[in-house]
Amino acid sequence: MSGKRLKVIVTRRLPEPVETRLGELFDVTLNSDDHRFSRGELAEAMARADVLVPTLGDAIDQRLLAQAGPQLRLIANYGAGFDHIDVQTALSRNIIVTNTPGVLTEDTADMTMALILAVPRRLREGNLLMQKGEWQGWSPTALMGHRIGGKRLGILGMGRIGQAVARRAAAFGLQVHYHNRRRLHADTEERLAATWWESLDQMLARVDILSVNAPHTPSTFHLLNARRLKLMKPSAYIVNTSRGEVVDENALTRMLRAGELAGAGLDVYEHGNDINPRLRGLDNVLLLPHMGSATQEGRLEMGEKVIINIKTHADGHRPPDQVLPSML
Numbered sequence: 001m002s003g004k005r006l007k008v009i010v011t012r013r014l015p016e017p018v019e020t021r022l023g024e025l026f027d028v029t030l031n032s033d034d035h036r037f038s039r040g041e042l043a044e045a046m047a048r049a050d051v052l053v054p055t056l057g058d059a060i061d062q063r064l065l066a067q068a069g070p071q072l073r074l075i076a077n078y079g080a081g082f083d084h085i086d087v088q089t090a091l092s093r094n095i096i097v098t099n100t101p102g103v104l105t106e107d108t109a110d111m112t113m114a115l116i117l118a119v120p121r122r123l124r125e126g127n128l129l130m131q132k133g134e135w136q137g138w139s140p141t142a143l144m145g146h147r148i149g150g151k152r153l154g155i156l157g158m159g160r161i162g163q164a165v166a167r168r169a170a171a172f173g174l175q176v177h178y179h180n181r182r183r184l185h186a187d188t189e190e191r192l193a194a195t196w197w198e199s200l201d202q203m204l205a206r207v208d209i210l211s212v213n214a215p216h217t218p219s220t221f222h223l224l225n226a227r228r229l230k231l232m233k234p235s236a237y238i239v240n241t242s243r244g245e246v247v248d249e250n251a252l253t254r255m256l257r258a259g260e261l262a263g264a265g266l267d268v269y270e271h272g273n274d275i276n277p278r279l280r281g282l283d284n285v286l287l288l289p290h291m292g293s294a295t296q297e298g299r300l301e302m303g304e305k306v307i308i309n310i311k312t313h314a315d316g317h318r319p320p321d322q323v324l325p326s327m328l
């Protein structure tokens with residue numbers, strides 16, 4: 001990939017400074033109207049590009065990878081999650097995959113905390129009342145929610161984002177519990193004042209609020225299925241800012257409607273933007289359009305990471321954010 005300028009194809013609009021820099025460095029093709037690439041467009045891009053810069057929503061599976069041109073050597077994903085890319089097949093075809101971890105940790109943890117506060121304190125209902133002009137003034141019994149301080153927060157998935165949530169939660173007086181495949185080092189557990197549960201089932205039965213911070217992998221798909229959701233207290237809340245596939249959305253919807261769970265704050269959905277319509281009408285649910293990492297600062301830093309990954313790879317080095325199938 002030396003000599004001529006690298007052909008880089010970007011599948012979605014990126015922040016303007018990122019696109020400008022990509023244009024300075026590479027022979028770049030941008031997506032000026034930000035439409036979602038069809039499979040045909042993705043295949044065509046993979047047949048032409050030296051480097052593809054896809055993002056969440058671009059499903060790059062075995063069949064598409066089979067159509068990649070021999071020149072495609074790097075898929076530099078714009079985003080931390082890489083569950084939409086078949087990394088194993090890419091590697092077997094000598095295509096390296098990179099992502100943008102770390103730079104969206106704090107922003108996503110902030111959004112998780114916002115949902116942890118917003119749902120038990122009924123911010124959605126309060127805001128709706130104001131926007132409809134229906135507020136009759138203060139009343140001692142109106143819109144009573146639940147106190148956050150002193151409650152048990154369960155964090156499912158204690159990676160970077162889970163730990164950033166734990167740090168914030170402590171400041172709000174929440175007791176932090178977590179379930180993770182691997183137990184944290186004792187020092188980290190102590191610093192976060194976090195209690196590890198080897199058994200997810202046992203933790204679920206005891207928490208007041210559950211924050212889902214686990215990636216979507218074959219082993220986390222529907223980890224929160226109907227059986228496990230039923231272990232939770234009817235007074236418990238669920239917040240999900242990681243991946244919708246971790247939760248059985250239909251089971252969750254049924255339980256929220258039946259009052260078997262107190263509420264949910266969701267930023268992600270099992271089928272992308274095709275959301276269970278029954279979720280929408282519920283008072284005890286706050287729905288966001290996958291905006292956990294949507295800050296100007298974070299999105300620029302994600303772009304910077306993409307560029308560093310491409311440059312490092314082009315210079316013949318291992319890019320800093322290469323992902324491996326073993327990370328799943």
Ligand code: DGY
Pocket residue numbers: 056078079080081082104242290291292293294
């Ligand atoms: C990612 O980068 O994978 C996030 O889900 C986008 O917020």
